[in-house]
Amino acid sequence: MLQHFRFSLAFSAVCLGLAAWWGLQSPLGLWTALWLTAVLAVLEVSLSFDNAVVNASVLRGMSRLWQQLFLTVGILIAVFGMRLVFPIVIVAVAADLGWMDTVRLALQRPDEYSRALTSVYPVISAFGGTFLLLVFLNFLFDADKETHWLGVLERRMVRAAKFDEIAVFVALLVVFSTRWWVPEAEQNRVFVAGIAGILLYLAVDAVGALFEDEDEGRAAVATVQRSGFAGFLYLEVLDASFSFDGVIGAFAITKDVVIIMLGLAIGAIFVRSMTVYLVRRGTLQAYRYLEHGAHYAIGALAAIMLMGTVVHVPEAVTGLIGVAFIAASVLSSVRERQRAAG
Numbered sequence: 001m002l003q004h005f006r007f008s009l010a011f012s013a014v015c016l017g018l019a020a021w022w023g024l025q026s027p028l029g030l031w032t033a034l035w036l037t038a039v040l041a042v043l044e045v046s047l048s049f050d051n052a053v054v055n056a057s058v059l060r061g062m063s064r065l066w067q068q069l070f071l072t073v074g075i076l077i078a079v080f081g082m083r084l085v086f087p088i089v090i091v092a093v094a095a096d097l098g099w100m101d102t103v104r105l106a107l108q109r110p111d112e113y114s115r116a117l118t119s120v121y122p123v124i125s126a127f128g129g130t131f132l133l134l135v136f137l138n139f140l141f142d143a144d145k146e147t148h149w150l151g152v153l154e155r156r157m158v159r160a161a162k163f164d165e166i167a168v169f170v171a172l173l174v175v176f177s178t179r180w181w182v183p184e185a186e187q188n189r190v191f192v193a194g195i196a197g198i199l200l201y202l203a204v205d206a207v208g209a210l211f212e213d214e215d216e217g218r219a220a221v222a223t224v225q226r227s228g229f230a231g232f233l234y235l236e237v238l239d240a241s242f243s244f245d246g247v248i249g250a251f252a253i254t255k256d257v258v259i260i261m262l263g264l265a266i267g268a269i270f271v272r273s274m275t276v277y278l279v280r281r282g283t284l285q286a287y288r289y290l291e292h293g294a295h296y297a298i299g300a301l302a303a304i305m306l307m308g309t310v311v312h313v314p315e316a317v318t319g320l321i322g323v324a325f326i327a328a329s330v331l332s333s334v335r336e337r338q339r340a341a342g
Contacts, residue, residue: 021190046319050297055070059276078236079264126189141166187307
């Protein structure tokens, strides 16, 4: 088991060393910086474990080369792209500031930076929530799915899947419904962000279709064994959708953007290592309902993010809901295995 996490442990040691150095240079101090970094790492893992399970369902259909690229090159995108660069870009656009001005704002006036980032949270929530909603719906409305965790409900959803684009239809209904429950000042931004989330999902699906073997037929994005590049792209977008909530939630713990990046980076690399571990150990095959639990957790996260357009849901609640679905699916898998053996 340890061999799958060697890179993560080494990466974490480097991040903690940087956190210690930064703490000595700032008012935080050494031990406070290390403690906050560790707390943020745990927060990221707790919020993203279901992400690791879903990632594993895609990653197992990819070659060792692409699996390794996901763990190495992909982590650069996840850490520096989504946990550092993306929030700065969001604030720069929202506050109409230049790149360097935004960086100085983040480092010198973190409270203002946090407020600027939080002000665009409804837009981020609508975008990421809609994308994750489609991930969940395409799993739920998969006509080829033979294993059902919640039997009666899932079998009915499979029958509904005769309508090919039902997942997109439901997502569009949700986006259009925001006109009735989102504050008027945010309606247009939330609506456009929701449509953008749907378009991004369809674009990633289209890239997968370009690399798909026509003899194998069409399959849902969440379950198809896709080509290396298409799978890599899908996983990066999925990770981005998960990272939004963690980045915003991290500011409730500390306003120091360097500590936030280092803590979330440690969590992100451990989530990726867990993904590879699940693939190499065949955990998804051993626990037949684990993938189901992860997708229901994603559905819950999508609902919470969409609720985030009008009300903030504590990150602890989000994490606990995800853990509850994962734990319930593992328990059901164990019981099913014992029943089959007996």
